[in-house]
Amino acid sequence: MTISSNTQAQFFQSLKHTIPSYASLVDEVAETLNVSMDSAYRRIRGEKLLDFEELRILCQRFNVSLDKFFSMNSNSIQFQGRLNTYHEDAFQLWMEDVLAQLSLVNSFSHRHVYFLVKDMPPFHHYYHPALASFKFFFWMKSILYYDSLKNEKFAISDNLYSRYQELTQKILKVYLKVPTSEIWNEEGLTTTIRQIEVYHEMGLIKNPQDTITLYHCLLEVIDHLEKMAETGKKSMFGQTPTEESAEYRLFLNEIVLGDNTFMAEIGDTKITYLNHSVLYFVGSVDQKFNESMFRNLENLMKKSTLISGTGEKERKQFFNKLRKKVQAKISLVEV
Structure with missing residues (x-):
């Protein structure tokens, strides 16, 4: 399973709001997925799409839900x-x-x-x-x-x-x-x-x-x-x-x-x-x-x-x- 680069960009934007302003999103992503900084940058920019397992790991680490990204035009409101x-x-x-x-x-x-x-x-x-x-x-x-x-x-x-x-x-x-x-x-x-x-x-x-x-x-x-x-x-x-x-x-x-x-x-x-x-x-x-x-x-x-x-x-x-x-x-x- 993969998601579009546009949806992936929105996903990473949501992750950014869950960490303190002084923290680095690329550092957090690289450490969480156990990948290089360059590989983390490519994912954040949407040049490399995330697979299902990576999505699962990131959602678990940052305590976010994917529901809203797959129902962008619905009336649903996601809470955590x-x-x-x-x-x-x-x-x-x-x-x-x-x-x-x-x-x-x-x-x-x-x-x-x-x-x-x-x-x-x-x-x-x-x-x-x-x-x-x-x-x-x-x-x-x-x-x-x-x-x-x-x-x-x-x-x-x-x-x-x-x-x-x-x-x-x-x-x-x-x-x-x-x-x-x-x-x-x-x-x-x-x-x-x-x-x-x-x-x-x-x-x-x-x-x-x-x-x-x-x-x-x-x-x-x-x-x-x-x-x-x-x-x-x-x-x-x-x-x-x-x-x-x-x-x-x-x-x-x-x-x-x-x-x-x-x-x-x-x-x-x-x-x-x-x-x-x-x-x-x-x-x-x-x-x-x-x-x-x-x-x-x-x-x-x-x-x-x-x-x-x-x-x-x-x-x-x-x-x-x-x-x-x-x-x-x-x-x-x-x-």
Whole structure:
């Protein structure tokens, strides 16, 4: 089996978008196929057509699908992603995948990530160790169904964060270097608030004081988000932006409830990630699909209020509303 030189050129172009900008496609191809640099160049230029076995090896190495290249005029849209593996290192693998995806985005000089927020993006939970510990516990117990946590209850003192601290800090450091636009509304905190509330009501938080502490941690994260929005720059928790801090744009849309879609713009390519199974995402580099998604995001931002770096009144009103949601829950626990 062989493919046309035109289709082969498109295939190699898609491979190029899966490697960091500093990496060499010809080096990667030569090493993967165990051929000379000249032979790799000839394949990339379409002078030598790939055979079926070479296609299989390259697809496996670069984790791409050939489907879209053999159905160029169809309405199909190809996605790739990780599925829930339901074993005890699933969360570790998920975190490593998040780091790999962010690192790939950050490797490009032109890069930007757009979030259509339904739930507060996971990175913002990482700012506070106690809040991160709770989210890690919740994800592993209620989403990934860890057998080891089946009969366990959450306690801040268990410090689950410490087990993933190094990986979490790596993710945060890369995330803070990537320019980001987020489209929020008041419901962006609802999921996290509800998770804390339900665990408290079910007795899955050992000490009621921990519930109150978690809500206060959430208030501190809200304070930090407001400071980032005010400066229009990302920063580590409790710190001011540095020269490496990336742009942070926050939009308020009071009509549209997001769906946790996010798009990465890298170089001249866009990748859309759609949420599934709560934690996981599938991504597509389909050009027509991504351009359509990007136009939708652009329209949403145009119809939203930019509250980062400007719009002080709207910004203060928005964050005060978020605080009131959390404070109302604190009052119920303290009664």
